[in-house]
Amino acid sequence: GEDVEQSLFLSVREGDSSVINCTYTDSSSTYLYWYKQEPGAGLQLLTYIFSNMDMKQDQRLTVLLNKKDKHLSLRIADTQTGDSAIYFCAENKNSGYALNFGKGTSLLVTP
Amino acid sequence: DVKVTQSSRYLVKRTGEKVFLECVQDMDHENMFWYRQDPGLGLRLIYFSYDVKMKEKGDIPEGYSVSREKKERFSLILESASTNQTSMYLCASSRPDRYEQYFGPGTRLTVT
Numbered sequence: 001g002e003d004v005e006q007s008l009f010l011s012v013r014e015g016d017s018s019v020i021n022c023t024y025t026d027s028s029s030t031y032l033y034w035y036k037q038e039p040g041a042g043l044q045l046l047t048y049i050f051s052n053m054d055m056k057q058d059q060r061l062t063v064l065l066n067k068k069d070k071h072l073s074l075r076i077a078d079t080q081t082g083d084s085a086i087y088f089c090a091e092n093k094n095s096g097y098a099l100n101f102g103k104g105t106s107l108l109v110t111p
Numbered sequence: 112d113v114k115v116t117q118s119s120r121y122l123v124k125r126t127g128e129k130v131f132l133e134c135v136q137d138m139d140h141e142n143m144f145w146y147r148q149d150p151g152l153g154l155r156l157i158y159f160s161y162d163v164k165m166k167e168k169g170d171i172p173e174g175y176s177v178s179r180e181k182k183e184r185f186s187l188i189l190e191s192a193s194t195n196q197t198s199m200y201l202c203a204s205s206r207p208d209r210y211e212q213y214f215g216p217g218t219r220l221t222v223t
Contacts, residue, residue, distance in 0.1 A: 031210050042115075042201055042214035043154075088154070092210040097142045097161060098169065099212060103153035 004102035006089060011108045018076040020105045022089035027070060029091040033099065034063065034074045037086045046074075046087075076107075084109045114138065115215035117202055123221045130189040132218050134202030142205040143185035144212060145169075145177065147198040154201065160185055161207065192222045 005023040012018045024032060030051050035043040049056045049063045049072070056063045062075040072089055086106050090099040118133035134143065144159040146169075156169030158177040166177050174196060178186040185204075189196055199219050203212035 033211060035214075040217075040219075042216045043203075043212075045211055045213065048211055097205060097207070097210065098144065098156055098159060099210060101154045103151070 004089060004091060004100055006087075006102040006105045008103070009106050009108070011110065012079050014079060014081055014109055014111050016079055018074075018079045018083065018107055018109075020074045020076075020087050020089075020107065022072040022074075022102055024070050024072060024089065024091040024102075025100065026091055026093070027067065029093075031092050032063075032065060032072050033090040034061075034072075035088040035090065035101075037088065037104070039085075043088060079107075079109050081109045081111065083107060115202060115204055115213050117200075117215040117218050119218050120216060121219050121221075123223065124189075124192050125223055126193060128189075128192050128222075130192050130220065130222075132187040132189075132200055132202075132220070134185045134187070134204075134215055135183050136185075136204040136213070137183065138204060138206075138213065139182065140204035140213075141182070141207045142212075143179065144203040144205075145175075145185065145187045146201045146203065147171070148201055148217070149198050157187065192220075194222050196220065197222045 033048045034046045060077045064073045086104040088104045090101045115136045145157045146154045160179040176188045202215040205212045
């Protein structure tokens with residue numbers, strides 16, 4: 001199948017904003033998700049956006065959705081060292097219950 | 112709080128052994144999933160189940176089977192483990208009316 005695309009690495013300084021980008025494949029996806037995975041752990045659901053929204057804000061997290069370009073981004077304000085992790089975007093597949101995941105973006109936050 | 116547990120965090124098995132990975136969720140979710148995660152390949156869906164005794168193949172089912180006898184439990188079976196099945200295995204569950212999945216902590220399986 002087609003791939004959800006993400007850049008592999010991002011490095012930011014503590015206190016700066018991080019922006020993680022994702023290009024998804026299915027224009028009919030109803031929901032788009034961001035997950036966080038800390039080393040050696042499972043995936044934790046961070047936030048999601050419904051496809052009829054352009055933006056969603058949740059504390060330090062801002063999700064932007066551009067349906068025309070099938071582009072999703074996650075902005076983390078005031079990034080902390082505890083935000084260092086792998087971030088996955090995911091779309092619901094056109095049929096069935098499964099999600100289609102990107103390969104993940106490793107975020108490194110340096111002091 | 113949502114809870115998905117997996118029977119082992121780390122497992123070491125020999126080539127040719129039969130391996131069972133267990134996953135239990137306490138959220139009364141209908142849907143359950145097994146993924147494997149490998150560096151550079153992301154998450155790949157092995158099997159999922161949308162009800163007791165029901166299963167569907169995912170993207171990479173070869174070499175695996177599953178069992179769902181009870182709603183809360185979904186087992187992944189490696190009939191004859193091989194070294195290329197060394198990986199991190201992640202279980203997840205979801206409600207039938209929502210797509211978001213909740214993940215367990217993962218089982219890191221090494222086949223020697």
